Amino acid sequence: MVNAIKGVFISCDIPMAQYIINMNASVPASDKFIIHILDSTHMFVQPQVEQMIRSQIAKFREDNTYVKPN
Amino acid sequence: MPEVRIIAKNFMDMVASMPAMKLDKLYENGFICEAILRSLPPLGKKYVLQLLHIDVPVAAKLLEEWVLPDGYTKHRVAIDRLVQLRVFVEAVDRKNDKTYKLNPTFQKSLQQLLVHGGTLPREPMPSNITVRLPNLEDLEAYALQQWECFLLQLISSSLVEKPSNISSSLMKVFQRRLLSQRDKEAPKLTESGFQFLLMETNAQLWYIIREYISNSEERGVDAADLISFMLELSFHVIGEAYNINSLTDFQRSIIRDLADLGLVKLQQGRKESWFIPTKLATNLSVSLADSSSRKELINCDVYRVEYQLPNLIVGAITKESLYNAFENGITAEQIISFLQQNAHPRVADRTPTVPENVTDQIRLWESDLNRVEMTEAYYYDEFPSRVCKLVSEMYLKVHVTLPENGTVCYGKTRRKCTWWLRPGYIHTYESIYAAKSRSKMQRPYGMVHLHPANVLWKTRKQKFALSFAPWKGNRWKKQWGHTLGHYSLLV
Numbered sequence: 358m359v360n361a362i363k364g365v366f367i368s369c370d371i372p373m374a375q376y377i378i379n380m381n382a383s384v385p386a387s388d389k390f391i392i393h394i395l396d397s398t399h400m401f402v403q404p405q406v407e408q409m410i411r412s413q414i415a416k417f418r419e420d421n422t423y424v425k426p427n
Numbered sequence: 428m429p430e431v432r433i434i435a436k437n438f439m440d441m442v443a444s445m446p447a448m449k450l451d452k453l454y455e456n457g458f459i460c461e462a463i464l465r466s467l468p469p470l471g472k473k474y475v476l477q478l479l480h481i482d483v484p485v486a487a488k489l490l491e492e493w494v495l496p497d498g499y500t501k502h503r504v505a506i507d508r509l510v511q512l513r514v515f516v517e518a519v520d521r522k523n524d525k526t527y528k529l530n531p532t533f534q535k536s537l538q539q540l541l542v543h544g545g546t547l548p549r550e551p552m553p554s555n556i557t558v559r560l561p562n563l564e565d566l567e568a569y570a571l572q573q574w575e576c577f578l579l580q581l582i583s584s585s586l587v588e589k590p591s592n593i594s595s596s597l598m599k600v601f602q603r604r605l606l607s608q609r610d611k612e613a614p615k616l617t618e619s620g621f622q623f624l625l626m627e628t629n630a631q632l633w634y635i636i637r638e639y640i641s642n643s644e645e646r647g648v649d650a651a652d653l654i655s656f657m658l659e660l661s662f663h664v665i666g667e668a669y670n671i672n673s674l675t676d677f678q679r680s681i682i683r684d685l686a687d688l689g690l691v692k693l694q695q696g697r698k699e700s701w702f703i704p705t706k707l708a709t710n711l712s713v714s715l716a717d718s719s720s721r722k723e724l725i726n727c728d729v730y731r732v733e734y735q736l737p738n739l740i741v742g743a744i745t746k747e748s749l750y751n752a753f754e755n756g757i758t759a760e761q762i763i764s765f766l767q768q769n770a771h772p773r774v775a776d777r778t779p780t781v782p783e784n785v786t787d788q789i790r791l792w793e794s795d796l797n798r799v800e801m802t803e804a805y806y807y808d809e810f811p812s813r814v815c816k817l818v819s820e821m822y823l824k825v826h827v828t829l830p831e832n833g834t835v836c837y838g839k840t841r842r843k844c845t846w847w848l849r850p851g852y853i854h855t856y857e858s859i860y861a862a863k864s865r866s867k868m869q870r871p872y873g874m875v876h877l878h879p880a881n882v883l884w885k886t887r888k889q890k891f892a893l894s895f896a897p898w899k900g901n902r903w904k905k906q907w908g909h910t911l912g913h914y915s916l917l918v
Contacts, residue, residue, distance in 0.1 A: 360806075360807065361805050361806065361807050362805065362806040362807075363803070363804075363805055363806075364803075364804060364805075364806060365801050365802065365803055365804065366801070366802045366803070366804035367799060367800070367801050368799075368800045368801075368802075369798055369799040369800065370798060373798050373799050377799075392806065393806065401804065401806055404803070407801050410799070410801075411799070414798070414799060418795065422746065
């Protein structure tokens with residue numbers, strides 16, 4: 358029978374996709390959120406992690422910002 | 428974030444949206460007719476003047492003959508505008524042709540205006556009474572100052588030293604769309620509020636006046652009178668004093684509000700008092716120069732202020748300050764256009780006004796915030812039969828999206844079937860039918876409806892089905908019963 362799964366479809370660039378996959382791998386097995394990886398720029402994840410992914414990406418961005426010491 | 432734009436609609440659009448009876452009442456005033464005539468597109472003006480002294484309806488076809496074929500769109504635009512403003516009255520004559528005639532009230536007022544010349548209902552006061560008349564520069568400075576003060580008070584009541592006399596309920600009306608009020612915090616500017624600030628002065632003035640007029644109905648003031656007074660005001664001469672006693676009571680009450688907005692200046696002599704229209708009132712289409720206090724409001728969000736002198740502010744556009752601005756809803760395009768519009772005259776001559784590295788960096792920082800797009804979607808798999816397996820392969824290859832927003836894609840399978848997905852539908856060649864008669868299979872046959880309302884059901888053979896409907900010519904006709912099997916999906 359046909360299965361229907363509800364989730365969130367993510368479309369991003371390749372580095373970000375790799376970052377999300379890495380995040381998924383580092384999380385314990387019960388929390389893994391990627392349902393399917395469709396190709397190098399698209400994937401399908403569980404709906405509740407959307408906010409978590411956004412905040413992680415923001416944190417990643419902040420970490421990579423250089424602020425000149427004054 | 429939803430894109431709400433404050434469109435500075437023309438005063439004339441507002442007039443055009445008034446009901447017919449009020450418009451007729453407006454047209455009794457010759458100045459309004461003149462103002463409306465001035466605002467028409469050139470072809471419209473020509474038509475009005477040509478039909479000015481003609482009393483019988485003129486056939487629409489005759490009007491069309493006046494125009495060359497190239498100008499037909501302009502002709503249509505002009506006619507539509509005239510009908511919208513109810514300057515032209517449409518009718519159908521005995522032969523069922525469309526005819527146009529000038530609105531009789533409009534016609535009479537305009538004819539009188541042309542014949543007698545436009546005289547204001549009041550004359551400037553003689554100069555021996557009006558002492559201390561401000562000269563034009565002072566007047567302009569006063570108008571600007573009043574306007575800025577009003578704007579400041581609009582945005583944040585705390586910043587203002589000298590509050591104007593506009594009643595607080597009226598302020599609330601103006602603020603309604605510009606500020607968002609949360610319970611404990613101070614009122615914060617909404618996205619539309621920012622766009623309002625970034626508009627030029629004239630557009631802002633129109634917005635405020637429009638809100639004022641539409642609010643006037645609720646306060647018991649007749650909008651038509653208000654509009655007629657405003658238009659009359661626009662014909663006065665700047666810098667000349669007019670006696671207040673020549674105004675009706677209604678107009679007198681309005682004039683105080685207008686003084687607070689900076690449209691007129693009130694002065695009092697020993698016995699008389701008069702008002703002086705400022706440039707804001709008369710040149711409704713000219714934009715005045717911006718002043719610095721508004722930029723201050725924008726500065727705190729976009730730039731990081733480094734030094735501040737009485738007539739100079741030095742700020743740095745940094746990543747953090749821009750992220751702050753983006754969080755508040757300002758877009759990069761708005762910032763760049765603001766920089767371009769308010770550039771110093773010496774810089775404005777350079778092309779491009781804003782250096783490319785600045786614009787590129789602002790846009791890059793904005794796109795940095797939008798690297799990942801997330802949309803809600805459904806994922807279907809494990810279709811029961813081979814036919815549907817092909818469908819699922821199609822889906823998986825391209826997109827997984829909500830059924831209502833399916834994408835268009837197509838592919839070919841081994842059995843000469845073409846499958847493609849349209850919003851809500853999959854069109855397929857009926858490959859089940861191929862078993863029956865291969866030669867007939869040239870057209871797309873089946874249709875699968877993937878509306879969320881569809882329910883999973885079982886056929887007699889205990890299979891799960893997609894519902895098919897045959898394709899007749901150009902239209903999909905829903906007919907059941909032609910298929911060997913039904914397939915539908917649970918959504």
